Amino acid sequence: MIDVLYFAWVRERIGCPRERVDTDAATVAELVEELKAREDRYAAAFADVSALRVALDQELSEFSAPLDGVREVAFFPPMTGG
């Protein structure tokens, strides 16, 4: 089980801020494919992953990164702080 968090418009499109996901995905990209296959709202949120960023256990990462030992995955658009 892995905690998956969504922020900003990704959260709005999917309709929840976080959920527990039972997955065997080896990488972030595989997890994204599993989520997209679930329901249209996921497919809409992940339609263009080049517009998204991912953090693994609260560190910025890549979609190609492995999920070994990762407890928390977060998806969000590019950040707009400052």
Next chain:
Amino acid sequence: MRVRVQAEPFDYGAECAGFGQGGRDVGAVVTFLGVVRDDKGTLARMEIEHYPGMTEKAIAAIAEEARTRWNLADVLVIHRHGALVPGEAIMMVATAARHRVAAFAAAEFLMDYLKSRAPFWKKEFGPDGAEWVAAKDDDEDALRRW
């Protein structure tokens, strides 16, 4: 080094008073205040979402990098989240160094990195509804100079 992420307002004057002063090794203090701007004249409010936990860690890492790179005597970063109206202070940074070149450079570095590496997302509310602020290519380009 101090990092604060908070919904409530902060007192810029009080934060600046005394920052970096009183020692013998600081010759320059730079402070920066970010304020909510209304470019179109229609902004009712802005809401800033963040990623509790990661936000504090990401800012602390950015501040620590600035501290070591410019040998800063002190660094302060305060960033707000939640609802803000035009004219309100969003965030501030302060840097204290031996010389002004380091203090200015470190403050600019902090600003550039906070814009696109700290997990905040701005949403603007106006008469036509709400819209997420899109990141600019310039923001990413700004990181390359460091």
